[in-house]
Every structure is written in C-alpha cells, then in structure tokens.
Amino acid sequence: MRKHLSLLMEQNRLSPADLVEPQRSPVKPANRFSLQESSATDSTASRLANRIDRNVAAIPEAGTDDPTVSATTLAEYTFCPRAGILTHEKSYSDPEEEMPSLSLLPWYEKDAIEEAYGRSVYELFWLLVAFVVGLVVLSILPLPNLAYLLLMFVGATAWLHFTRNALVTWRELGKRRLSIRMAVQRDPNPNKLVPQPVDWFGLLLAGYEARRPEGVLRDEKRKLVGKPRRILQKGGMTIPVHRINKTDGKILPQHVVRVIAHCHLVEATEGTHCPFAIILFGNTYKGITVPNTVGNREHFYSMLERVRKMINDSKDGERQPPAPAVASMCQECPHGRPRPASEADKTIRYNEPLDPYLLVNGRRTIFHCDCGDRFRWKPEHRANQRLRRPS
Ligand code: SF4
Incomplete structure (x- = not known):
C-alpha cells in the first residue's frame, strides 16, 4: 500500500498532505436559513417551536x-x-x-358564538310572543274588513321576514356551536416538517389563544x-x-x-x-x-x-409579465372575468383609469375586464368565449 502511494505521489507530483481529505466547513450563504438542533438550555417556548432557525x-x-x-x-x-x-x-x-357566509355572525371565537346563539334563541322567543300578541290585538280591534285584511297582510309579511332571518341565524349558529361541542383536542407538532390536519376548535382546546x-x-x-x-x-x-x-x-x-x-x-x-x-x-x-x-x-x-x-x-x-403558458389558467380568474363596460367602473392603474379593451357579444353589448384593459388582450376566461373584438 505504502509503495502504491509513493508511486502515485511520484506520478502526480503530490505531497502527503494532498492525500488527506479536506475538512468540510458548512456553507452558509447570506440568504439561506440554517437548521439548528434545540439545545438543552432552550426555554419551553423555544423547545415547542420548530428547530429551524428562522x-x-x-x-x-x-x-x-x-x-x-x-x-x-x-x-x-x-x-x-x-x-x-x-x-x-x-x-x-x-x-x-x-367570511364564507353570514358574514356578520361570529365565526372564530367560542364565547362570541355562544353569546350570539343565546341572542338568537331570545329573538325567536320574542317573535313568538309578537305573533300571539298580534293575533290577540287583531281579534279585538274593531276595524272594517278591508283595513283588517291590510293590517294582517302587512303584519304577517313583516313577521315572516324577521322569523325566517332569525331561524337561519339560529340554525347557522347552532351548527357552529355543535362544531365547538364535537371538537377534539388537536395540538400539531411544531417540529414536524410536513403538513398536519387541524381543527379550529381542537386548536383552541389544545391551549391556543386566538386574536x-x-x-x-x-x-x-x-x-x-x-x-x-x-x-x-x-x-x-x-x-x-x-x-x-x-x-x-x-x-x-x-x-x-x-x-x-x-x-x-x-x-x-x-x-x-x-x-x-x-x-x-x-x-x-x-x-x-x-x-x-x-x-x-x-x-x-x-x-x-x-x-x-x-x-x-x-x-x-x-418589461411586462407574459401571458400564462397554459391558457386554462384564465378560465376562472377574477381578473379576466368580463363585465359590462361603464364609465363608473373602469380598471384602475396607480389611481388612473385605463381605456377599456372592448369585447362585444352577439347583441352588441360591450364588455371589458381588468386583465384585458391592462395588457390589451382577450384572456381565455370561460365567460369570454362568445365575446369578440368589435369590428
Ligand atoms: S386572466 Fe390575466 S391575470 Fe388572470 S390568469 Fe389570465 S393572464 Fe393571469
């Protein structure tokens, strides 16, 4: 082995130091994020947190x-x-x-949902009371037939409108309340580098505080x-x-x-x-x-x-951004959705209105869209298919 090494050194004019494997020092470019193991002296919070040094x-x-x-x-x-x-x-x-639906109702906060649910039950109770009181008042009021019918029609329409809204709210809040009741504690592992399924109220049960x-x-x-x-x-x-x-x-x-x-x-x-x-x-x-x-x-x-x-x-x-390589990307894009052209609804670029890039349908109604106005083209939006440039 020694002979073989001497021969190699002689042939390649190398010194013994050249045959030692160099020590690898970690490469840490400025913009890279380093990985660190958590030390024993870390605080509880640090230990809970990811081992990535962000x-x-x-x-x-x-x-x-x-x-x-x-x-x-x-x-x-x-x-x-x-x-x-x-x-x-x-x-x-x-x-x-x-908010995906009923945007005025609380969605995230447990206490606010419980409170709103209590209010909705209270509201339904008072609507029931109003119904009974209304019936009693109508039955004792000495009104001519036509006025009686008119009052009954107006009262019933208003009552039905409010009751319907109250019932929808009560049902929706009831669903959210049920989600709170059914929640199982979910505490994701902060050290895991893969996505983990979670449940909102499960997180709150695990001690997370929402704000x-x-x-x-x-x-x-x-x-x-x-x-x-x-x-x-x-x-x-x-x-x-x-x-x-x-x-x-x-x-x-x-x-x-x-x-x-x-x-x-x-x-x-x-x-x-x-x-x-x-x-x-x-x-x-x-x-x-x-x-x-x-x-x-x-x-x-x-x-x-x-x-x-x-x-x-x-x-x-x-330079302007190019059109997407795959036209199907535009099919559902809100920037490419056509809308009827109007003076009051122009595409705005840095607070300045842009001239619309007009498209017309078979009935000569004029349309335009944000992406078309800005980049002077007709995006392949699903709703654009029957539109063409005016001749
Ligand atoms: S419509 Fe415009 S913004 Fe939307 S995907 Fe197409 S090119 Fe992009």
Whole structure:
C-alpha cells in the first residue's frame, strides 16, 4: 500500500498532505436559513417551536426604489405574474375579513358564538310572543274588513321576514356551536416538517389563544405588509391563520407563499417563533398546517424578489409579465372575468383609469375586464368565449 502511494505521489507530483481529505466547513450563504438542533438550555417556548432557525435578518432589506408589496400581491403573482401586477397596481390589500357566509355572525371565537346563539334563541322567543300578541290585538280591534285584511297582510309579511332571518341565524349558529361541542383536542407538532390536519376548535382546546390582528402587519425594512385572518398564540409560538375558499383540502403554491409571508410578518413584528401557519378550508373549521420550512421560506423570498423586480420593470415600461403558458389558467380568474363596460367602473392603474379593451357579444353589448384593459388582450376566461373584438 505504502509503495502504491509513493508511486502515485511520484506520478502526480503530490505531497502527503494532498492525500488527506479536506475538512468540510458548512456553507452558509447570506440568504439561506440554517437548521439548528434545540439545545438543552432552550426555554419551553423555544423547545415547542420548530428547530429551524428562522433568522428574520437573513432576508436582505428592501431597496429605496423597491415597492411595498402585500402578501396578497405575492400570492397572486405566484398564481400568475399578470395577476400580481394587477393586484399591486390596484393597491389591493389583504381583505379585512373573509367570511364564507353570514358574514356578520361570529365565526372564530367560542364565547362570541355562544353569546350570539343565546341572542338568537331570545329573538325567536320574542317573535313568538309578537305573533300571539298580534293575533290577540287583531281579534279585538274593531276595524272594517278591508283595513283588517291590510293590517294582517302587512303584519304577517313583516313577521315572516324577521322569523325566517332569525331561524337561519339560529340554525347557522347552532351548527357552529355543535362544531365547538364535537371538537377534539388537536395540538400539531411544531417540529414536524410536513403538513398536519387541524381543527379550529381542537386548536383552541389544545391551549391556543386566538386574536384578531389589530391592523395590517408591516415589515418596514423589507417593505412587506399583510394581515392574517386570526393569530394563534401558545407559549412563545405565534401562528398566523388564513382561510381559503376551497373546501377540497388542496393547497396551492400561492396559498403557501401567502401564509409563509404571514409567518415572516408575525416573526418580524412580534419577535416570536412561528414554526407553521394554518390554512382553514372554505365554510368549515377543518384546516392544515403549512410548516415554515427552509424550502418554503426560500420560495417565499425568491417570489418577493421576483415580484419587486417585475413591478419596477413593468412600471418603467421595460418589461411586462407574459401571458400564462397554459391558457386554462384564465378560465376562472377574477381578473379576466368580463363585465359590462361603464364609465363608473373602469380598471384602475396607480389611481388612473385605463381605456377599456372592448369585447362585444352577439347583441352588441360591450364588455371589458381588468386583465384585458391592462395588457390589451382577450384572456381565455370561460365567460369570454362568445365575446369578440368589435369590428
Ligand atoms: S386572466 Fe389570465 S393572464 Fe390575466 S391575470 Fe388572470 S390568469 Fe393571469
């Protein structure tokens, strides 16, 4: 063996040191997020949190020319670059509330649901009393037949209207109350790097406290804003909650980018650990965790950089986002949905109205859409199929 090594060194003019395997030092580029094992001295909160060291400072600050980007713009850009630009130019921010139905009724807070349910029962009781009192009053009032019938008709219509609304509210709140009663404690493991199914009230049973963010969360240094629907707190963990309209449990890349942006925002503004975000599905209390992994954060950051560049290029007129490679993406897109053309409803770009890109149907009714007006084309929206450019 020694002879063989000497021969090799002679042939390749190597010294003995060259044959020793070099020590590998860990590569840690500035923008990568490092993995750390939790130490024995960690606090309870840190131990509960993910072992990923999510160093907020690892994300470079935005430049002076960079625009402020919302989590919604980021999500839309991930879906389609044109949708991202449209959202940004319309100054669209995260919606204040996203209730799937009966938007005035409480959805997330247990106590508020119980209280509203009690009120709805009380309301039904008083409607029943009003019915009996109305019947008694009508039977003793000495009215001519026509006035009697008229009063009865008006009273019955109003009573039916209020009773119907009260019954719908009572039934809906009853369903939500049942979900509270049926909930089983669900405490997702913050160290898991894969999504875990959750249930809203199961999380509350596991000790998570829910609150509504007081305003839009802002990371001024990175020029990022966003507003989760709710924020859950447990120990040193802060978990943003988002709700999507889909009920089939499928999470798309735009959903992941949005909630990871929310994770970044809660960490940057509150200085707490955010090992995962939660996405709730449609008109249900079911949801899933989205782990705040290195990969997800790197994807979020790369989308943030790309959207900033695209916004700047598009504003300067240097480059516009291309049409999607797959036309079917436009089929259900709200930016491509045609609407009747009117002076009062123009597409707005940086507070300036755009000239509509007109389309007509067989009856010569004129339509336009946001994406068409902005990018001067006819998107392949399902409702656009029978529309054509006016001759
Ligand atoms: S209509 Fe099509 S191109 Fe326009 S924003 Fe929607 S998906 Fe993108």
